[in-house]
Amino acid sequence: MCRLLGITNFDFATHRQIIDSFCDLARTGNVMAGDPPGHGDGWGMALHLNGRWEVHKSGRNLLEERDQVLSLLREVGECPVLILHLRKSAWSNSATTRHAHPFQHKNTVFAHNGTIYNYQGLIPGITVPGLAEDALDTEVFFLRLMSDPSPFLREAFLNTVSVIQRDYSFSALNCLFSDGRKLFAYRDYTKEPEYYSLFKASDKSSWFISSQPLTENFFWKLMKKKELLVV
Template sequence: MCRVIGITHFDWSKHRTIIERFCQLARTGVVMAEDPPGHLDGWGLAFYREGRLVVHKSGASILDERERLFTLLDGAPTAPALILHLRKSAWSGTSSTRHAHPFFLGNNVFFHNGVVYDYQQLLAQITPPGPPDDARDTEVFFHHVLSRPGEDLGAQFLASVATIRQQHHFSALNCLFSDGAKLYAYRDFAREPDYYSLFKAAAGDSCFISSEVLDAGMRWELMAKEEFLAIELGETV
């Protein structure tokens, strides 16, 4: 469970306010009806620099490490795509850097909001070596995606989603992910649609995908259930 934002044509000088507002969701973001407030169980940042993926993760709250994040962005003020994630753990004992999102392999990076409850059943369909033994649902989901036939990450993802939807039990499959050429977004849920939201917007030459509306001056549109976006890093929605 989490809050997540993705931005194409990221420019720290233009998007600082959006990032600051997003970080506040660690304290004020929407939670499910039975849950206490807060998305405080870690954070993760991913962006591309000269075509190569850069990832920073922490098991601490972004509220305690805001300056660390801002220092990282001071050092990488522009990027073709940036994704930032605030974690609310669904699994006890996993509030750690190891289990913070994103998960990544090569130039592929993957963020997920939701729970695949029976994720262990996906392991048999994953190409060895697969994820570590302590992997939870999102990391297993990611490896399941990469184990689908073909070389198109979007098509591999949709094949994995089809299997999970047909054969497994989940709360939501909201995802942001990238291969460095495209930013992908997907929204699907089996419960709590108000929590498992994803909104899309555009401003200037940037696209925004966010769990919550962050700027009332922008036109945000709620993604439909099962809506899938593949945004070329260079296009707007």
């Protein structure tokens, strides 16, 4: 249960308003019926710089560290791919830096909105190193994806998703992931479509994918169920 933002060809000077609006979702973001407000169980961001990922994460509420995030992005200035994540955890006692998204394996990063309830069944299919004993659903989902034999990230993802959709119980599989060259966005859900939303927008130089529309000067189009966007 989280909020996602992905931007291609990120430029802090141009996209500052979008970043500010996304940070506000830590307080004002949509929540499911009956849930308390806020997405304050941690934050994370991944920036692709000079051919490698730079990942920053925290288990604290982004509102407490907003200046730090903005300072980092201002210093970076521009990057080809940016992913930001605000966490509202479905798992008790897990609001930690360790469990904040995005997760990274080699040249791929991954952030997720949703819960895979019986994710433990995916663990035997993980063949890449790095699985920790305290790994939760998103990290297991990601490492299972990274273990798929397909050399193509798109196909590996679709293979993994098909297994989860067929054999596992989940609320949503909304996610953003990237190999630094392309940004991938996917939306699927089994409940609460108004909460498990994912919108896309673009201008002449960038794509924007967000859990909620962030500015009025873009046309935000709701992604369809089971839509995979690659930009």
